[in-house]
Amino acid sequence: MNVIKADFGAEEEAMQAYFREGEAKAFALGNRGPIRFTADGKLDPAIIEAYRRTGFYVFEGAIGAQELDELKADLHNMMDRFPTSRGAPLDHKGRPALGADLAKPVVMWSKPLGDPLGGTAIANGRHPVKMIEPKPTADLPEEIAFLVMGSLQFSDAALRLYGHPGLLAVAAAINGEDFVPFSEATIIKKPGEGSSFAWHQDGTTHWDSPDWGPLTHGFNFMAQLYGCTAANGLWYIPGSHAAGKLDIKSMVEAAGSNRLPGAVPLICQPGDVAMSNRQLVHGSFPNTSQDWRVTINLGFHPRGSVVGVEARGIDGELAIYDNERVRKRSEMIGYAIDARRQHFPDETPHIYRPQAENGESYHWGEAARAKIKDYNLLDILI
Numbered sequence: 001m002n003v004i005k006a007d008f009g010a011e012e013e014a015m016q017a018y019f020r021e022g023e024a025k026a027f028a029l030g031n032r033g034p035i036r037f038t039a040d041g042k043l044d045p046a047i048i049e050a051y052r053r054t055g056f057y058v059f060e061g062a063i064g065a066q067e068l069d070e071l072k073a074d075l076h077n078m079m080d081r082f083p084t085s086r087g088a089p090l091d092h093k094g095r096p097a098l099g100a101d102l103a104k105p106v107v108m109w110s111k112p113l114g115d116p117l118g119g120t121a122i123a124n125g126r127h128p129v130k131m132i133e134p135k136p137t138a139d140l141p142e143e144i145a146f147l148v149m150g151s152l153q154f155s156d157a158a159l160r161l162y163g164h165p166g167l168l169a170v171a172a173a174i175n176g177e178d179f180v181p182f183s184e185a186t187i188i189k190k191p192g193e194g195s196s197f198a199w200h201q202d203g204t205t206h207w208d209s210p211d212w213g214p215l216t217h218g219f220n221f222m223a224q225l226y227g228c229t230a231a232n233g234l235w236y237i238p239g240s241h242a243a244g245k246l247d248i249k250s251m252v253e254a255a256g257s258n259r260l261p262g263a264v265p266l267i268c269q270p271g272d273v274a275m276s277n278r279q280l281v282h283g284s285f286p287n288t289s290q291d292w293r294v295t296i297n298l299g300f301h302p303r304g305s306v307v308g309v310e311a312r313g314i315d316g317e318l319a320i321y322d323n324e325r326v327r328k329r330s331e332m333i334g335y336a337i338d339a340r341r342q343h344f345p346d347e348t349p350h351i352y353r354p355q356a357e358n359g360e361s362y363h364w365g366e367a368a369r370a371k372i373k374d375y376n377l378l379d380i381l382i
Helices: 009-027 045-054 065-080 156-162 165-175 248-255 323-329 331-343 353-357 366-371
Strands: 056-059 107-110 144-149 180-189 197-200 219-224 234-236 273-277 282-284 293-301 310-312 318-320
Touching: 045 056, 045 165, 056 165, 065 156, 065 180, 156 180, 156 293, 156 331, 165 219, 165 273, 165 293, 165 331, 180 323, 197 248, 234 273, 323 331
Parallel strands: none
Antiparallel strands: 056 273, 107 144, 144 180, 180 293, 197 282, 219 273, 219 293, 234 282, 310 318
16 A cells, blocks of 8 residues: 655644653553453443443454454445545446445545544534644545445445444443444544544433433444554543533633643554443544554444434434334344354354344345345434
8 A cells, every 4th residue: 555644744743742642541541351241141340330430441352353354355345436536426447336326425525634524513513623634645636535324234244243242242231231223334544644533522412411421322332443543543531421511612722722631542453342432522633644544333322312302313304213213223233133143153143132022033135135225314313
């Protein structure tokens, strides 16, 4: 792969010092290790404590070598099918582009090393301040693809990851056995060009609710295909998930830069999966490094935060998340569990309680593949 040189200009020295200091803090938090369960099948209480204390946890080595290779192969197949530019109907080989036949665009675009969200009204304006935007090299395109939404319909390997029994058991331990889906996406930050995600907190529906708590808006699993570093990975303010809705614009103004005090980076090796509370103050800088960062996001909510809630979906329309909407969107869990069962027959599949109690069964195959087209239109966005 070509080496693309990029830096932060006059801010380079300060940024590199911030990266070094943040990495040291991250490893001192005590919130990483393999997925562990007690003798009676419960998630290790030490994991729960560390997650509740910091708002994130790194499950080291959660993805095996074979699965990691399969995820990478599917990723590059997806990228090979990207539109040649925003809105283009064809890929670089003249084929119908990824998602061209879907109801809504699924490939999101940014200028290289840019911040497509900060200071905009996108996502209910939850990214109030723009991140630093280094100057890209002249040989880069005007826009790059940085995110694919609804990516389980483009990658069988990602669908199988969604059915990972260890990760689903963690979801049940944190959100309850009747946990429900949120959304899935693949984030791509190429070396020397990957865009940033401005500081923000996720969640739009429950901040003022009397039932609000540190776990209300759910979490994302963040599977790392190439690992992540202080230079290209997500950054967090540990513990901010329990502090309510914070004034991020004032925090950045007080800091005098995008380098928020107390923040730590997510440091992962290839195959690690982070569990990330959506209420944390978090963001990432543009990727001026020489390292790839590709993250597969798989999100889940507590059922009690969802049923009966009115919110805007990916189509922009108001929807009430009733039990049928939740049941329909949760079909992806059933298909994922069966796809994984077929591919990894030596594993013990997760039993998803709502489907087991309703007597629902799912079989992954070509008929199911046709059924899940545009499945992300049913994403549950709270």
